[in-house]
Structure formats: C-alpha cells, structure tokens
Amino acid sequence: MSVTPLASRQTTLTFCIVCKSHAQIPQELPTEHCDHRPEVCLECLQQTVEAALSEGRDVLCPTLQCRKQLSHSNLKHWATPDVFDQLRKWKGVIE
Numbered sequence: 001m002s003v004t005p006l007a008s009r010q011t012t013l014t015f016c017i018v019c020k021s022h023a024q025i026p027q028e029l030p031t032e033h034c035d036h037r038p039e040v041c042l043e044c045l046q047q048t049v050e051a052a053l054s055e056g057r058d059v060l061c062p063t064l065q066c067r068k069q070l071s072h073s074n075l076k077h078w079a080t081p082d083v084f085d086q087l088r089k090w091k092g093v094i095e
Contacts, residue, residue, distance in 0.1 A: 018044035030061040
C-alpha cells in the first residue's frame, strides 16, 4: 500500500460514525481486510491510530462490526507523518 498525500485522497462528504458529524470520509477502507463501506473520517481515523499507538495497543478498524487489525503498511498510510515517525523510532523500524 503506497502512501497517498492527505490533500489528494479521494473523500466523500457523509456521516462519520466516530465523531457523529458530516465529514469528509476517505473512499479507502482502513485495512485491505475490511468488508464494509468507509464510515470514519480521516481525522477520526488518524486519532484512532495515534491513541492506540500512544497506549501501546494494536490499532483496530474503528468500525465496531469490523475491528480488523491495521498492518504496518496501513499505519504508514493512515498515520500522520509525525505519528508514524514516532512509531518508527519506538519500534526501531527502518524503511
């Protein structure tokens, strides 16, 4: 999975199930294993990634019926650059 710059990601204005507001929802799913429609805005997805990583938990899809684990490449795709850089330093991941 390649990293798509935030500004060029394709989104649709619809209801986010996390923040409960109309927001720009990425047309991509959080993981390649998700089998539902996209329903979490980019900001909420990035906050989910950041919170789980800061607490040392696995990062799971925020859709309650799904909860598939995000892979390293998914984290690289969805995390903000700062958060992903912190993850690399913490885990000693070299790319």
